[in-house]
């Protein structure tokens with residue numbers, strides 16, 4: 077196993093979607109987190125049971141847990157045996173299984189978009205389906221931990237990958253009141269191909285991927301970013317020909333007279349003591365955050381124009397590491413437990 081130094085009262089955890097990219101990262105993080113125990117790993121019902129290390133051979137002799145096919149009937153048998161379920165599933169699958177797990181007294185940390193938006197009417201428009209459990213949207217707490225101060229409940233909704241990068245970049249400025257009232261932030265962000273998940277698709281196959289924009293105005297992360305920032309944005313995602321990482325370039329107009337010192341102060345006070353945000357003096361590079369749980373942030377100002385560049389690993393700060401960060405806090409463990417060790421699909 078990845079971690080042998082486990083403490084006595086471990087948080088018993090399962091991962092649904094453990095065969096996929098973000099679920100696999102989570103399984104590895106949980107296995108090495110000294111406060112958590114990975115007691116089950118599941119993939120879709122159509123898949124035969126298989127060791128995790130045969131799905132991801134780099135983990136042979138490190139994480140050999142069997143990945144079992146998941147069916148909803150399994151939920152009842154987990155009552156009293158599992159403390160928390162991490163869901164790295166398609167949105168609708170997460171939405172359907174969450175109430176079943178909650179009913180068994182199991183906490184849910186959901187990595188999908190199923191519970192991120194507070195307004196159910198946005199789901200048909202941006203996700204393409206009608207939300208079946210709007211009551212859970214009110215119950216879920218959105219776990220961007222750098223900006224989260226209320227106690228976390230049983231249902232935690234982990235922020236999306238692009239919204240994590242953009243929100244961490246822009247919220248300090250908006251909260252400090254430095255952005256012009258009529259400014260609509262323009263955000264261009266490029267993701268590596270792992271952002272699209274592990275299943276095969278023509279658009280993400282090796283010979284097809286170059287560098288292109290997609291999802292103009294209608295990407296599901298637009299309303300999520302707007303909810304976070306309480307402001308309209310123009311958000312344009314791009315797909316790049318690298319495996320993992322997101323680089324987001326966000327442009328805003330500042331209020332007249334805002335000084336460089338005020339901008340610096342806004343970022344410093346927002347992220348002082350926040351272990352996963354690094355304010356850097358160089359232009360961030362996805363290569364520097366890939367395989368790490370960090371978000372690197374850098375800005376350049378020219379009068380009232382400000383460009384903020386942020387970089388994360390989409391599978392870590394954008395998904396699994398952020399989920400672990402929230403669960404650590406929910407269960408009273410050190411916020412970054414399990415997050416620092418090289419994990420990579422490179």
Ligand SMILES: NC(=O)C1=CN([C@@H]2O[C@H](COP(=O)(O)OP(=O)(O)OC[C@H]3O[C@@H](n4cnc5c(N)ncnc54)[C@H](OP(=O)(O)O)[C@@H]3O)[C@@H](O)[C@H]2O)C=CC1
Nearest residue numbers: 093095096097098119120164165169188271273274390395
């Ligand atoms: N990739 C990323 O960068 C990020 C992803 N996310 C979110 O995390 C979730 C997972 O994404 P990702 O890891 O990329 O996806 P993948 O496609 O790589 O993996 C999805 C996993 O879910 C399993 N699965 C699919 N349908 C069901 C079902 N009905 N019941 C049980 N298991 C099922 C799959 O099983 P099988 O392998 O057997 O098909 C697979 O293990 C998504 O909601 C995504 O939006 C969030 C942030 C970033």
Ligand SMILES: CC(=O)N[C@@H](CCC(=O)OP(=O)(O)O)C(=O)O
Nearest residue numbers: 188189236237238267268271272
């Ligand atoms: C490159 C790519 O396809 N990226 C995905 C976003 C990643 C993801 O899974 O989205 P969540 O963070 O909402 O879970 C997309 O644009 O749909």
